Amino acid sequence: MNKTELVNSVREKANLSLKNFEEALKAVLSTITQTLAKGDKIQLLGFGAFETKERGARKGRNPQNGAEIKISAKRVVVFKPSNALKSRVK
Structure with missing residues (x-):
């Protein structure tokens, strides 16, 4: 949708x-x-919660050539569904 x-x-x-x-x-x-x-944080009862989390810097690989690259730290948005939403989706 x-x-x-x-x-x-x-x-x-x-x-x-x-x-x-x-x-x-x-x-x-x-x-x-x-x-x-x-x-x-945003919490919607019966639906879930949106919040941000810090993702630390890490090493990764370029899938085209396998070269190691540095992935910088950043803040990401995460969604945690409520138990009610989980049970309705099952």
Whole structure:
């Protein structure tokens, strides 16, 4: 499902206009992005949690020629699904 399909599906279920829902979705995604950029965690009960974690520097290999490369440390976004979501997906 892409963003357009998601917008249309949720919009129909919530009985909202396309313009209103697109603005609301942009606001939600913007808030999530800003919160994660600050290093804070977002917890949605019954769904899961988004947070950032530090990934340390490590060595890797170039798959084309096998040469060793250095992969720098970075902060990554992780999602941990709730038990309720896990059980519904099973």
